[in-house]
Amino acid sequence: MRRHGPRVFRTASKFFRRREQVEEAAQEIFLKAFTQLDAYEARGSFEGWLTRIATNTCLNLLRSAKRRPELTASDLSEDESAWLENNLAGAAAERQQSAERGMVAADLAERVLEKMSPDDRLVLMLMDGEEASVKEVSEATGWSESNVKVKAMRARRRMREAVEKLLSRGAKRGDKDFVNAGGFESSESEGGR
Amino acid sequence: MRDEHIKRMLDEAPLSSLGKAELEGVRAHAEGCADCRSAFEAARGASSMLRARAAEAFEPPPFFQTRVLAQLRERRAAEEGWTLARLWKTAGLLVSSMAATVAALAVFTFVAPQQEVNAQDLGGPYTAESVLLDESDAADGQMTEGQVFTTLYESDEDSAR
Numbered sequence: 623m624r625r626h627g628p629r630v631f632r633t634a635s636k637f638f639r640r641r642e643q644v645e646e647a648a649q650e651i652f653l654k655a656f657t658q659l660d661a662y663e664a665r666g667s668f669e670g671w672l673t674r675i676a677t678n679t680c681l682n683l684l685r686s687a688k689r690r691p692e693l694t695a696s697d698l699s700e701d702e703s704a705w706l707e708n709n710l711a712g713a714a715a716e717r718q719q720s721a722e723r724g725m726v727a728a729d730l731a732e733r734v735l736e737k738m739s740p741d742d743r744l745v746l747m748l749m750d751g752e753e754a755s756v757k758e759v760s761e762a763t764g765w766s767e768s769n770v771k772v773k774a775m776r777a778r779r780r781m782r783e784a785v786e787k788l789l790s791r792g793a794k795r796g797d798k799d800f801v802n803a804g805g806f807e808s809s810e811s812e813g814g815r
Numbered sequence: 816m817r818d819e820h821i822k823r824m825l826d827e828a829p830l831s832s833l834g835k836a837e838l839e840g841v842r843a844h845a846e847g848c849a850d851c852r853s854a855f856e857a858a859r860g861a862s863s864m865l866r867a868r869a870a871e872a873f874e875p876p877p878f879f880q881t882r883v884l885a886q887l888r889e890r891r892a893a894e895e896g897w898t899l900a901r902l903w904k905t906a907g908l909l910v911s912s913m914a915a916t917v918a919a920l921a922v923f924t925f926v927a928p929q930q931e932v933n934a935q936d937l938g939g940p941y942t943a944e945s946v947l948l949d950e951s952d953a954a955d956g957q958m959t960e961g962q963v964f965t966t967l968y969e970s971d972e973d974s975a976r
């Protein structure tokens with residue numbers, strides 16, 4: 623458990639943000655792993671098997687939780703609105719470096735993600751957040767690779783539309799810098815393929 | 816790229832996986848297409864947010880292992896208790912159904928025949944014994960003792976005359 627704890631906690635952290643939720647999920651994952659240990663056939667790696675249990679357990683926990691209604695611009699805190707503005711004004715690349723900025727961005731991501739389905743959340747966090755490959759997501763979830771691609775495409779579209787909606791509402795609210803501030807500088811990690 | 820919209824490209828792969836040439840093409844298109852520009856900005860914002868969120872992770876707290884193992888023991892004990900309870904319940908059902916069967920058999924053996932006799936007593940069909948011994952039923956159509964004696968004496972007197 624000492625060896626695999628960090629990995630399980632990392633997986634649970636993608637699904638839940640509050641520490642107690644992450645711990646609860648991690649505990650459930652280990653309990654499931656212990657009870658299903660007989661089912662583990664040493665064909666694949668143990669890490670892969672555990673990751674799969676972790677992913678499915680977290681997905682089920684998320685599915686059983688009630689989803690909140692759609693996020694609107696008025697739900698955002700000042701910091702979150704400011705982050706959106708700055709990010710789109712192209713100044714985010716430098717400012718994002720600070721831990722505080724990163725936390726606001728993560729807050730905002732969480733608020734958008736919690737309105738989405740557990741499957742959408744999973745593919746977005748793994749593929750766009752962690753840059754996992756289609757194959758890795760397929761192995762972690764048990765979905766076919768084509769299914770992962772379709773899910774990822776739909777999830778990205780939903781996420782993009784949700785952010786777009788927030789931006790357009792923010793712009794309507796009077797933040798003129800919101801959209802038309804020349805926000806086309808790439809962030810550092812763009813352009814990596 | 817000029818005549819093609821970029822939304823599909825934005826949705827097909829993570830923005831961070833786009834090559835330089837692809838990204839340049841996307842930008843060039845977005846400059847001239849307001850709809851795609853807002854889509855690109857949103858995709859870029861989403862990408863930054865997701866990377867920031869994915870960078871967050873918790874470490875296992877101290878005593879986490881102890882807690883999990885205690886929980887595991889608790890669950891196993893609860894499962895064993897549940898199995899015992901189920902066994903006990905099944906055995907109880909078996910015993911009670913057997914007791915019910917024995918009770919039913921006792922009722923048929925000891926109570927039912929008496930009921931049959933009682934039914935006869937209360938007005939069942941006539942038997943030879945009842946007709947011979949039972950005086951009450953016969954009393955309705957017979958003479959009283961006085962009438963019998965009178966009849967006997969009368970017949971004696973008649974014969975003496």
